Amino acid sequence: MDQxxxxxxxxxxxxxxxxxxxxxxxxxxxxxxxxxxxxRSNVEPETRERVLSAMRILGYQRNxxxxxxxxxxxxxxxxxxxxxxxxxxxxxxAAISRAAQRAGYSLNVVCVEDRTExxxxxxxxxxxxxxxxxxxxxEAQILDRPGLDLxxxxxxxxxxxxxxxxxxxVDTDQAAGxxxxxxxxxxxxxxxxxxxxxxxxxxxxxxxxxxWHAALKAAGAPVPPLRYGDWxxxxxxxxxxxxAARPDVTAVFAANDQLALGLxxxxxxxxxxxxxxxxxxxxxxxxxxxxxxxxxTTIRQDFEEVGRQCVAQLLAQIDRASDTPAAERIVTVTPxxxxxxxxxxxxxxxAGR
Amino acid sequence: MDQxxxxxxxxxxxxxxxxxxxxxxxxxxxxxxxxxxxxRSNVEPETRERVLSAMRILGYQRNxxxxxxxxxxxxxxxxxxxxxxxxxxxxxxAAISRAAQRAGYSLNVVCVEDRTExxxxxxxxxxxxxxxxxxxxxEAQILDRPGLDLxxxxxxxxxxxxxxxxxxxVDTDQAAGxxxxxxxxxxxxxxxxxxxxxxxxxxxxxxxxxxWHAALKAAGAPVPPLRYGDWxxxxxxxxxxxxAARPDVTAVFAANDQLALGLxxxxxxxxxxxxxxxxxxxxxxxxxxxxxxxxxTTIRQDFEEVGRQCVAQLLAQIDRASDTPAAERIVTVTPxxxxxxxxxxxxxxxAGR
DNA sequence: CGCTACCATGTTTACGCTGACATCGCGAAA
DNA sequence: TTTCGCGATGTCAGCGTAAACATGGTAGCG
Numbered sequence: 118m119d120q121x122x123x124x125x126x127x128x129x130x131x132x133x134x135x136x137x138x139x140x141x142x143x144x145x146x147x148x149x150x151x152x153x154x155x156x157r158s159n160v161e162p163e164t165r166e167r168v169l170s171a172m173r174i175l176g177y178q179r180n181x182x183x184x185x186x187x188x189x190x191x192x193x194x195x196x197x198x199x200x201x202x203x204x205x206x207x208x209x210x211a212a213i214s215r216a217a218q219r220a221g222y223s224l225n226v227v228c229v230e231d232r233t234e235x236x237x238x239x240x241x242x243x244x245x246x247x248x249x250x251x252x253x254x255x256e257a258q259i260l261d262r263p264g265l266d267l268x269x270x271x272x273x274x275x276x277x278x279x280x281x282x283x284x285x286x287v288d289t290d291q292a293a294g295x296x297x298x299x300x301x302x303x304x305x306x307x308x309x310x311x312x313x314x315x316x317x318x319x320x321x322x323x324x325x326x327x328x329w330h331a332a333l334k335a336a337g338a339p340v341p342p343l344r345y346g347d348w349x350x351x352x353x354x355x356x357x358x359x360x361a362a363r364p365d366v367t368a369v370f371a372a373n374d375q376l377a378l379g380l381x382x383x384x385x386x387x388x389x390x391x392x393x394x395x396x397x398x399x400x401x402x403x404x405x406x407x408x409x410x411x412x413x414t415t416i417r418q419d420f421e422e423v424g425r426q427c428v429a430q431l432l433a434q435i436d437r438a439s440d441t442p443a444a445e446r447i448v449t450v451t452p453x454x455x456x457x458x459x460x461x462x463x464x465x466x467x468a469g470r
Numbered sequence: 471m472d473q474x475x476x477x478x479x480x481x482x483x484x485x486x487x488x489x490x491x492x493x494x495x496x497x498x499x500x501x502x503x504x505x506x507x508x509x510r511s512n513v514e515p516e517t518r519e520r521v522l523s524a525m526r527i528l529g530y531q532r533n534x535x536x537x538x539x540x541x542x543x544x545x546x547x548x549x550x551x552x553x554x555x556x557x558x559x560x561x562x563x564a565a566i567s568r569a570a571q572r573a574g575y576s577l578n579v580v581c582v583e584d585r586t587e588x589x590x591x592x593x594x595x596x597x598x599x600x601x602x603x604x605x606x607x608x609e610a611q612i613l614d615r616p617g618l619d620l621x622x623x624x625x626x627x628x629x630x631x632x633x634x635x636x637x638x639x640v641d642t643d644q645a646a647g648x649x650x651x652x653x654x655x656x657x658x659x660x661x662x663x664x665x666x667x668x669x670x671x672x673x674x675x676x677x678x679x680x681x682w683h684a685a686l687k688a689a690g691a692p693v694p695p696l697r698y699g700d701w702x703x704x705x706x707x708x709x710x711x712x713x714a715a716r717p718d719v720t721a722v723f724a725a726n727d728q729l730a731l732g733l734x735x736x737x738x739x740x741x742x743x744x745x746x747x748x749x750x751x752x753x754x755x756x757x758x759x760x761x762x763x764x765x766x767t768t769i770r771q772d773f774e775e776v777g778r779q780c781v782a783q784l785l786a787q788i789d790r791a792s793d794t795p796a797a798e799r800i801v802t803v804t805p806x807x808x809x810x811x812x813x814x815x816x817x818x819x820x821a822g823r
Numbered sequence: 824c825g826c827t828a829c830c831a832t833g834t835t836t837a838c839g840c841t842g843a844c845a846t847c848g849c850g851a852a853a
Numbered sequence: 854t855t856t857c858g859c860g861a862t863g864t865c866a867g868c869g870t871a872a873a874c875a876t877g878g879t880a881g882c883g
Contacts, residue, residue: 133623135869146833151871161831176623181601182544183869185535186838193578193600200564202757207560211553214581223600225546226579228567247546247576248534270486270529350761379761404555408703408732410763488839499863504841512861536839539868827882834875845864853856 134175143171154179185248194431195244195271196226197237198255203348204403205420206255209276212424213253220432225249232318245271251431254278256321272434274427278320285434287426287448291321294416294452295328298370298398300336301414301454305396306463307368309338313356313380314345315372322348325372325400346372350379357383367395367463374399374406374415381409381459392461402455412457422450487528496524507532538601547784548597548624549579550590551608556701557756558773559608562629565777566606573785578602585671598624604784607631609674625787627780631673638787640779640801644674647769647805648681651723651751653689654767654807658749659816660721662691666709666733667698668725675701678725678753699725703732710736720748720816727752727759727768734762734812745814755808765810775803 136154140147145168152160153168160168171177185191194217198206210226217224225247227240237254244252251272275286302310312329315322326343333340344359346352353376360366361384371377377399381391389395391411399406402417426448489507493500498521505513506521513521524530538544547570551559563579570577578600580593590607597605604625628639655663665682668675679696686693697712699705706729713719714737724730730752734744742748744764752759755770779801 136871137869147869148834148871149832151869152832155871159831164831178595178599178623180539180869181599182535182538183838184871186533186539186840186868187870187872189838191535201554201567202557202560202564204555204557207555210579211555211581214554214579215583218580218596223596224579226563226567226577227571228564230568242531243571243576246531246534270531350758354761375758375761378758382761382763382765385763405703405728405731405758408707408728408735410735410738412735489841490839500839501841501864502862504839505862508841514861517861533839536868537841539838539870540840540842542868825883828880830877830879832876832878834873836871836873838870838872840868841866843864843866846862848861849859851857851859853854 133180134177135180136177138175139168139171139177142175143168191248191250192222193225193247193249194222194428195241195247195249195252196224196255197229197240197244197252198226199229199232200256201226201228203256205401205418208420209255209424209427212421213428214424216425216428220428222250222428222432251435253427253431254284256319272431274431274434276423276427285430285446287423287430287450289321289418289423290449290451291324292328292331294400294418294454295325295370296332297452297454298400298416299329299332301456302368302370302396302398302460303332303336303338305368305460307396308463309333309341309368311341311360311366311369312343313353313360313369313371313376314343315376316347317345319348322372329370341366346376346379348373348375350375350382353377353379354383356380358387360384361387361389361395368397368460369395370398370400372400374401374403374409374413377413377415377459378409381411381413392459394464396460396463398460400452406455407457409459411459414457414460415455416452417455418452419450426450486533487530488533489530491528492521492524492530495528496521544601544603545575546578546600546602547575547781548594548600548602548605549577549608550582550593550597550605551579552582552585553609554579554581556609558754558771561773562608562777562780565774566781567777569778569781573781575603575781575785604788606780606784607637609672625784627784627787629776629780638783638799640776640783640803642674642771642776643802643804644677645681645684647753647771647807648678648723649685650805650807651753651769652682652685654809655721655723655749655751655813656685656689656691658721658813660749661718661816662686662694662721664694664713664719664722665696666706666713666722666724666729667696668729669700670698672701675725682723694719699729699732701726701728703728703735706730706732707736709733711740713737714740714742714748721750721813722748723751723753725753727754727756727762727766730766730768730812731762734764734766745812747817749813749816751813753805759808760810762812764812767810767813768808769805770808771805772803779803 136147136150139150150168153165201207214224225244227244229236229240253274255276273284275284277289299310312326314326330340344356346356357380371380377397381397384391384395391397399413399415402415406413406415489500489503492503503521506518554560567577578597580597582589582593606627608629626637628637630642652663665679667679683693697709699709710733724733730750734750737744737748744750752766752768755768759766759768
């Protein structure tokens with residue numbers, strides 16, 4: 118009379134139904150069930166129907182563990198990412214998810230907390246042990262560190278990282294974006310362009326800064342000192358307070374939209390109008406950027422394409438057998454300049470060209 | 471002489487090393503290897519050492535498929551979420567990831583594109599087939615639809631959804647947040663508070679609107695017509711343009727920060743100052759909210775806690791055997807009012823109380 | 824009419840791991 | 854000394870699936 122082992126509950130869910138259960142009910146062998154489950158052609162239509170209805174009755178679902186065990190394939194991709202709360206990473210993740218789903222893969226995601234080598238290493242270990250067929254590493258500045266070994270036996274694709282190109286990667290053309298931003302401001306007649314960079318350990322940030330530097334050089338413009346933020350509006354604000362104090366600052370290129378937002382607020386508080394006194398360009402094109410005050414001129418990244426390409430490359434690697442390292446490919450995705458209201462021609466009097 | 475079958479490459483990676491390989495190298499049985507791999511106590515230290523070094527030499531990693539097959543446990547949690555690019559979802563996901571990792575679980579994430587029943591159903595099917603021990607569904611307004619069947623055999627926890635409480639859930643106390651926002655504005659002397667709601671199919675949005683309504687009623691304030699946005703700054707802007715045209719609007723509570731941002735821009739363009747002419751409160755407390763112009767008064771959600779609680783509840787369900795449905799628990803997380811510069815006392819002349 | 828092909832289906836096996844049980848050896852208690 | 858017990862290790866089976874191979878029946882062809 119105790120409450121366990123109540124045979125009354127038809128749902129004596131001791132164990133999910135297996136192929137064998139379906140086979141018994143349908144009066145066929147389990148192999149035939151397997152054939153039906155995998156949509157093989159060589160099954161009598163009538164038999165197939167019988168098996169399918171038995172599946173429905175029992176609520177059969179294939180056991181993916183057993184499946185993976187025999188096939189040696191999991192149909193799971195691992196994703197290692199820092200900080201999904203960062204907009205770009207989240208967007209890329211979403212795109213990867215879409216693409217993976219279309220290809221019949223699901224996603225095992227690990228968000229790495231600390232930007233330390235061990236943390237990434239451990240995430241990779243966890244994923245490979247958790248059985249993935251391939252690995253995508255997002256925002257991989259950490260890969261700079263020489264000790265990191267990603268060669269865990271599964272194919273790897275790196276999104277927006279990998280300066281040493283040790284892995285196939287998908288890469289937003291940071292340089293093109295930063296160049297476009299800088300040129301846009303120079304073309305508006307500003308004598309030079311200041312830059313608020315992202316953190317120094319970010320490969321993307323470094324490349325944006327380098328391209329900014331190169332664009333100024335190429336235009337023969339003086340190169341103002343570079344300040345480093347940490348991607349947050351807070352640090353943009355702090356740096357903005359300093360820049361606002363310098364009257365010779367009339368154009369600033371921020372390494373992302375949040376920095377730009379903080380920057381604008383600081384300029385505003387200091388009484389310097391955007392864009393009349395100072396022009397500001399961001400990077401990313403957050404959905405909100407068009408609604409900042411003023412609407413932000415920025416560089417739009419195509420995260421969707423990055424995600425799609427990551428999955429495509431990874432699947433290609435997985436499908437061609439483990440041999441043929443195959444000219445490791447680097448796919449480049451180019452961002453666009455979106456001009457809004459935070460940039461204007463250089464003020465006549467002050468530092469105009 | 472063809473290039474396949476090159477025995478020279480020592481890395482004839484035909485098949486990853488198994489317990490048996492390690493056992494052979496270490497001169498023990500595979501069972502002993504298993505014991506070492508699982509950190510069992512009953513192994514001679516010297517033997518353990520020998521096995522460990524054999525593992526290192528071969529680069530052994532347990533095959534999780536085989537493991538899952540025998541154990542019937544995958545140590546994977548499934549997460550179904552709409553739009554990871556939405557800040558709240560991303561934050562919740564990050565928190566879930568952290569909590570899961572601490573508990574030794576990894577995360578199989580599916581981002582559902584369409585908010586249709588079938589899409590969710592399919593995501594759930596994919597996940598359960600992909601072998602998860604439990605399921606977390608984020609932002610589950612869709613669960614309103616009567617046809618949706620989440621009872622797929624694995625425990626489910628719903629984050630911020632489930633009006634009918636059919637599942638254990640973790641729930642931000644939307645009502646408390648919305649009430650706090652409304653009361654804050656009323657306390658500042660505004661005669662009433664307008665509301666820009668989120669989409670009608672969002673359970674969270676509906677509860678915020680209901681609480682706003684109730685708070686006005688309770689205070690004896692008139693209830694202005696409710697406008698629905700879609701969480702984006704764009705729709706906040708559109709609605710803002712309409713509200714800006716009405717001089718009797720002096721206080722607006724927006725259902726999230728993006729709506730508030732668009733709203734502020736519209737008010738600004740219409741020449742109505744925030745907060746001098748109109749006070750605005752948001753919801754979420756995006757990291758950028760403090761840097762909007764003006765810094766936004768808002769309701770801060772504790773996504774971290776929501777994620778943590780989801781995992782805790784799910785693991786509790788998983789661990790207690792599949793019997794004992796156990797008083798399905800609803801955990802509530804309370805958000806806080808964060809007062810910044812977008813709210814001020816009601817303007818004297820106009821609609822002051 | 825007899826042989827071959829081929830198709831639907833069944834049987835067997837291996838995948839890698841761990842739980843249950845068996846074995847062996849050694850020290851402690853009687 | 855004998856016996857018991859316990860700890861270290863080995864043996865074996867089974868998890869659910871799909872590939873490989875086996876079987877048996879039928880249609881087509883000479």
